[in-house]
Amino acid sequence: MGIERNWAGNLAYRAAAVAHPASVDELRDAIGAGGPVRMLGTRHCFNDIADTAGTHIALDRMPTVIEVGAQRDAVRVSGALRYGDIAPVIEEQGLALANLASLPHISVAGAVATGTHGSGDAIGSLASAVRALTLLTASGEIRMLRRGDAGFDGAVVGLGALGAVLDITLDVEPTYSVAQHVYEHPGWDALLADLDAVTGAGTSVSIFSTWQRTDAADQLWIKQRQPDDLRAERAALADALGAAPADGKRHPILGVDPEACTEQGGVPGEWFQRLPHFRLEFTPSAGAEIQSEYLVARADAVAAIEAIRSLAGRIAPLLLVNEIRTVRADDLWLSMAHGVDAVGLHFTWRPDEQAVRALLPDLEAALPASARPHWGKVFTLDGAEVRSRYPRWDDFAALAAQHDPERRFVNEYLERLGL
Template sequence: MGEQNWAGNVDYGAARLLRPTSVEQLQDMVRHAGRVRVVGSRHSFNELVSTPDTLISLAELPFDIEVGADGRTATVPGAATYGAVTAALHAHGLALPALASLPHISVAGACATGTHGSGDGVKGLASAVTAVEFVQADGALETLRRNDPEFAAAVVNLGAIGAVVRVTFDVVPAFDIRQDVYDDVQIGPYGDELLDALGQAYSVSLFSDFGSDRFTMAWLKRKVPSDGFAAPSPTWRGGPLADGARHPVPGQPPLGTTRQSTVGPWHERLPHFRLDVPPSSAGNELQSEFLVPRGQAPAAWRALLQVREVIAPLLQISEVRSIAGEEQWLSPAYARDSVGFHFTWVPDVVGVDLALTVLEPLLAQFDARPHWGKVFVTPVREVAHRYPRIADFAAVVHRRDPEGRFRNRFVEQVIGSHA
């Protein structure tokens, strides 16, 4: 069929793609389609979505936002992009506490893979979810809520429990963020000062091209006025305030980045990129990310710097971010405050895989967990063993979908030895 992911490095291999326009039509499709996988914004970089049978896209289901009567929750379509959802929430004076770098990704897909934003006190996107409504394998429409004993398996779910049609979030009052960028930042010798730097704002992103021990840039996003911050300091960690807009990848034009050195609404500053500009052209990058316990992050970063000659030739940019621990069983930040090391690679599949054969054993000594939707070479079964509740997750999947209608080879490898 030729259906591919956003980067063009994965052909889903599906025999057919279905696009229901109503939940009832989706239920009927699931009952009769055999094995299915749900495809979202296609921003995964591995075989997570692949299937030889049926792909289902929910992008044509109706878009509607329902705000709870108390103004503390909002129910949104699972297939909607975060950019569309956040704009609608902001119009109601509401906000989500965290957003990923890209607003173009789908709500259900981002949550299903454990995607996150940044901040010592900010949990992953799935932690804001209070309920998830999905069509399960028999076509029935089911809802799991936060007080349900199976809920911790239902949001970061790898697409294994069903087709998520609606998600309910906890929301907070809308807030403003000031975003500033500093060039050529020195944070070393990478002991506690790294962790201290990551906690210096509501959200901190440190970028490195592995050309030196210094970070090429630091992006600081501060709440206004609650962080007590109005005017930026002219320097931060030895680096000057940027004299113009920056793109995370040095040398790239900043046309699609969110505005810097200004105050603006949360949904227009927490992401690095703007919704109205498409992300970088398909095929221009691959991505990997590994989360380690926060206390292990300085040692892990020092270890990565020791193999910079392996990383740098294939790297566009690396990003270091802090994530608060969360309760979702398959979240890479499950039960531990974490730091994520993200790598945006050049589109060289063979070269990146070779580099990862060096990086992943190195990071394994720090109990690194790969992002479920990115490129990694460690066997999926081995990765699954790094999750203390994997057997509980597998039990929920088998109970909800005993015939494996929503499973593919990737998911079977995750739960196989824990069935």
């Protein structure tokens, strides 16, 4: 019997069965048993990207690998591991990742395959840290692709279309600490007058809004690597924005208990205890929710936010929170930040999918043409339009056909995209 639902509960999976191989040989057998297959990670996608009418394959029983390289600049990890499982292990060895997403609960392979990103003007997506990955293809062949190899840039954000990801090698660096500061009610006009100054005010910056009001956002979160030499600039910025420091710990969603959130108030802590918004030991975010996200070219960011602002009256009743943050450009073919510094417009919706899907076409039409929807979240743009926003799409389609000529990993989601 298959796994019934995704993490948020908004999607019922159709798979007839789920396999939990404990070795490469068992995985090879599961893939080769016949019928379509899809890999299943931590189930944090909000659409049917991981769904199949055939067999789900979960790698949660495969041997665990967390292996730091001899040069201490990379770590090879099992694809099924969560970032929250890896981080404390490499921290004990004095090492760190440059970036983490809002949630440490997501698997490495799943996050990378969907272009999931984290944030920061100078920080690439999680996928940009990949220097090698090992795939088991539908034919049973093991293939390793390294940064610089032909096809590598297409295989990293692979949408699960090329095979099962056995392990991924990630760039690491010496460990560091981060402090997190929260400010309340920054004015929108001031935020948009110099958005670059706002997003450059820390290592990672997030603007949160419920759009219940259009004159001011709700919160501004600034995560800063230590030592912190931007105190004066941050105070001046907060003053210019009309924002006041929060007088206690906050959750991104107004009114929700912040216990699940990482420490705030400028208290320094280990990188993996501050870069995510949420702590591993708690259910992240709101639980019952739907998520959408669009990454726009940085040059289009102000116009995109103004478009959202113009729809605030329709957005606010369905919204739990909107988060705005930045991602550095990369060369990965299906990355939402491919070839362009990007600004992410993330929407955490109330769990009313019918109403959300009714709104999204108007929201998508209002956003600039550079907007690329997050692969693992809810969007309504058709496949042809999505493909048109990725200049290397045809190259990716050819790469997928090369790795999976029998289309064993293709599902309805990928068919809608034209694979």
